[in-house]
Amino acid sequence: MGQIHLKNVSKDFGNVTVIPPLDLDIENGEFVVFVGPSGCGKSTLLRLIAGLEDVSGGQVLIDSNDVTSLPPAKRRLAMVFQSYALYPHMSVRKNIAFPLKMAKIPPDEQNQRVEDAARILNLTDYLERRPGQLSGGQRQRVAIGRAIVREPGAFLFDEPLSNLDAALRVGMRLEIAELHQRLNTTMIYVTHDQVEAMTMADKIVVLQNGMIEQVGTPLELYRTPSNRFVAGFIGSPRMNFIIGEEATRHNAECIGIRPEHIEVVKSDGAWQGIVGVSEHLGSDTFFQVNVLGFADTLTVRAGGEVDLKYGDTINLTPNLNNLHRFDRQGQRIS
């Protein structure tokens, strides 16, 4: 229940190839996040799995059955849309019950299951309201409720939190993660936000231009990004890339070092620079530092209460164990 395999799946719109052939294995119960910049084909990939788009080539397997030519309803998947896609003329109760009604489940059982779902999602008091009378977070929960009552083989989420404000987003993120723990059902979650990806995923699939750049756990991607794109996309603030002489010294076309892997030292640092603007977050402070001989400024993390001012000269030492080296093609050199 809930194993999904893509074999050589590709998608063209007219003569534009949005997804070149790719393979992907998703195991039962995994929380998989598709992450990548806008327009890279995340939604399209999700819709191919859902059956809302037909593949241009390849096969989609669910639990080892070829479902490539099955309509969405037959795939036992539930989807939560970015726009929620609630039915505006139905009460919350009827919205959640709709898939059950379509499956011709007896009304008593429908009610039972709707109330169970409502209890899990804290919607019990809102069952008789219309979607228009709910807040964004509540609508989101109704959409999730409509997905869970069917007890699907897997859940598909397409940027479900992007219409919520920041505070609510953090809350819903936890709720979805909790739901995954409780149900233990496969979830595929699409987002362009790498923080969401890092915090929620068992497995992250990084996409660029429809191609899979890397698949791995959040820490694998953080520690050993397989190319410059992944290295720059995962982690916040993003990794510093240094080219030129300094890179050549490390036998690479380009080297990367994360802000948290550069240490501010009193004297005798590997690099010397001048402090630029800084961002104080309380727990941490991020400085922009102009290092002599580097083309771009470096972002450096220091403790929250470090006493450095604009224009100060500082010494920096990179942690060489966490230095990433990339070749001319941007691939990792190990």
Added chain:
Amino acid sequence: MISPSVLLLLGWMLVPLCMTLYFSTLRYNLIVPSDNPFVGWENYYWFVTDPSFKAAMFNTLLLVGGVLCITVVGGILFALLLDQPMWGQGLIRIMVISPFFVMPTVSGLVWKNMFMNPVNGIFGHVAQALNLAPVEFFSQIPLLSIILIVSWQWLPFATLILLTALQSLDRDQLEAAEMDGAKSLSRFIYIMIPHLARAITVVILIQTIFLLSIFAEILVTTNGGPGVATTNLTYLIYVSSLLQFDVGMGSAGGVIAIILANIVAIFLMRLIGKNLDA
């Protein structure tokens, strides 16, 4: 503060209304010259007790109801059809809309002479080709023929409004319903129809008000006949005031028509009030 435009509009409406009310209380027949005495409710009494009044009310009801049924059902079907991606979409849409731009008199005549004429009309030719007796539309099924002509005219309006409404339906909702296991018929019943409800009520409201006053199509095709088979309220008023030259009686009929139209309007407003607020 009442702005000048409101005053102008009020005058525009009130002067003819008051004149009609005034004339409806006079004995005022153009071929019986007299000093037009005040007779109170007499005109109303004679208008309402005339046997053709009952027939006219019934015909009005059938005409409005029949056209509404055909245009709403047909309009939904056409809208669904036109919403599909197809070749030459823009042109087809314009063609579907075009009957609405044909003047009622012209369309009445075209239908009478080119389609429904048992000898020269297309339907007659088709019937003959199939070795069937041609239907004599305006004598055998006069009211139905009028209903068909008027429906042809109003179908584009209904289609246009419903198509616009259909296009505003969020595609995500249809896809969500598809994921939820709804087949196309269920999607139509549970998602599309509720979404179209407001547009349908708007179509019904606007059309009813116009359909109550259908006149030109009847005048050029059947002249209200045979007998009073296609005489509706508007046509009956025309008969009283312009064929029988009875201004008083015609005005009384006019006042009744105004009251009727307003009852329908209020009733429909109430009915859809909830719908429009939502």
